[in-house]
Amino acid sequence: MQPPAGEPNTAAQRMVRLQMENRDIADARVLDAMRRVPRHIFVSLGSRESAYEDHPLPIGYGQTISQPYMVAFMTQALQLRGSERVLEIGTGSGYQTAILSELCSEVFSVERIPELSAAAEGTLASLGYNGVHLLTADGSLGWPQNAPYDRILVAAAAPEVPPVLCGQLADNGIMVIPVGDWRRAQEIIVARRTGMRLSMERSIGCRFVPLVGKGGFEA
Secondary structure, eight states, rough: OOOOTSSSHHHHHIIIIIIIIIOOOOOOOHHHHHHOOOOOGGSOOGGGGGSSSSSEEEEEETTTEHHHHHHHHHHHHOOOOOOOOOEOOOOOSSSSHHHHHHSOOOEEEEESSSSHHHHHHHHHHHHOOOOOEESOGGGHHHGGGGOEEEEEOOOSBBBOOOOHTTEEEEEEEEEEEESSSSSSOOOEEEEEEEETTEEEEEEEEEEOOOSTTSSSBBO
């Protein structure tokens, strides 16, 4: 439920306590960001009563705002300390973008759907998120002009970890991405680059919309 103006966001606090602290989210900075960012602002008026519940919500154009726990899990896996430059693939509503902006130096976010990118830009600006750079383009190709990135978060499922995104990851960088057939369950992959070596760790199961583009699934 949307909190009254000027009052503590008790819905967000309850979300963090029940959906994150009671599970495996332990990064204090991530938990604080999840309490601060007003999730209800990033969903449609018709979905605001459900904004802090433990499931994804539609945001139009066949896309969703991810389940709060999944946002926290993927953000925690990035191991952000505050100075990182982060590439986000799939701006969507801008909610994950705002969470990242709370935790790093700069966010470069790519969205293929112009209407979503424009709406996210307006929402983020209205909330004062100034360290965010948005681009409407094929996110499966990343944003090479500003590479390399210390961290990459992909908010759509790819058939495999895209080599083009691996090439934009800085040394000692981390990429978090859902991988698998978008019509079935997928899994989160945490990729770490050390020099020329890329190690990949399989993590939890998930369900994401497909990463559409030259480095993902066909439209």
